[in-house]
Amino acid sequence: MNNILWSGIRSFLAVAEQGSFTAAAEATGLSKASLSQQVTALEKTLGVQLLYRTTRILRLTEVGQGYYEQCRSAVNQLDSAREWATQSTEALSGTIHMNSVGGLIGEELIAPMLIAFQQAYPQIDVKLDFSSQRVDLIESQYDLVMRMGELPDSSLVARRLHTITTRYVASPEFLEKHGPITHPHDLRELPLIYGSVSEWSFVKPDEQIRIQAGKGFQIANGRVMLRAAEQGVGIARLADLYTNRGLRDGSLVEVLPEWRQTTPLSLICPPARYQLNRVRALADWLIEHFEGYSKPFR
Template sequence: MNNISWRWVRAFLLVAEHGSFTAAAEASGQSKANLSQQVTELEKALGVQLLHRTTRSLRLTSIGEGYLERSQLAFRQLESAADWAMQSTRELKGVIRMNSVGGLIGEELVAPLVFRFQQAHPGVEVELDFSSPRVDLPGSPYDLVVRMGELADSTLVARSLHRVTTRYVASPEFLVRQGPVREPADLRELPLIYGSVDHWLLVRGSEQQLVHAKKGFRIISGRAMRQAALAGLGVTRLADAYVQADIARGDLVEVLPEWSEATQLSLICPPHRYQLQRVRELMDWLKEHFAGVYAQALGEGLPLGRIG
């Protein structure tokens, strides 16, 4: 490594991330010739070809793809080390890149807590993103992720936020019209209100039942799915935060309660980002306050009107 300049590696990252020497030059303010020379020097020092160059296109070699992934991780670790070293005062400051589940949980519960954290720490800027269904955290730019489900990567730092219970619900009018739902097989002939997945796996102890949606409504929004259920359009499956207050009021009826399931909601952080005080403080803040706002959501429900 002694004969490789970090400037060469940075030049390679710029070119690979922008897709061309021209775009990388415009983004960095360097000349195309200078960037090209630095990448060439890097390839000579490594003894491998990182880029396929033609007059019309540029693409990574298979070795280049692997080198890009590892170099991006290395630079993120260097940035973390610099951040850690500069934490010389008790004042929290800097950027936290955060990804969260969306819908009610992310937008109505997590986001307000993040805003309150930023108000308490004006030097911290949280970039909050709800875009991903699931991100590869070690290979992503995120410092912190709120994720549903079990954690597969044991190398990550994880803090439990809450156990979210999924409930199957329908309106009283729908059940009077269609008849009672006593077992999962009864769902197979009913209109279902489902999201991105058109089948439900119901679990009760060691027993499993798979139900495919033959008819109904595909809606990629928990709020809209709830509204459709309130309107009597079918049976839906939603987290308790969406529907618990409706069940308590009698606007929705839970069916198959013995088949409800609990899913872990967690805060997850790469180890090298957990070293940052601002990231740890935000995790502690969310851990301390999330249960309270979740309980409030269960008791009060959503501030949304009923259709029809």
């Protein structure tokens, strides 16, 4: 790949990601004229139009979108290969971008562990982001992602942190008012407390039931869902790390225990990024310390 083509690809990626030549110029330190010339030269070399440009808008063409996705993936892999080849075999340094679920798990378990890791390895800069959205690790900036649930992409490196048990809980007052709950069908007419997942699935080897949450309280925040359950608003579906304290002190009662579900909590990473010493060191740290940090929530 010649330097002109490589420069054009880098400039095209910057413009596509920043959304304008002005923002890309500020991000890269290149002039708007230089970026425009390089992108135009790239389009001429490829024989396709990558961007729609007007005085008001700039957006990717259909071909440009596909070309961007493939180039971003390739450049990420090349950057990872360069870092791996030049990294020190002794000193741990550099930046790690990590994405994690938020709430209690992210803020009270993962964040304290990362703070301790940062203190132990001050030459490593950790950048943590909370979100529940699925991240495409091949194309994103993240080196390490923590996610709940099964991992369909077998091309990624996955390491199990913990197995979470999902429980259905309510306050004693709520159950006294609404009567016993012995089957998932009993939930259809009751107020539910739910987050981004509004359809609850109950599965046994010989039975599968889906309950659509239609009435109750919806909030995509585990702490608020927990508080609502303790105050008798409805029945909540929450991970055991949220519910264990309430079940111990009697502010919560578990219903439908035979319908509990388990789901893995895992660290996932692209193979190229996992080869970096600092990323592997952070994954090892989180796995080693998770059990100790999670004890107060059991």
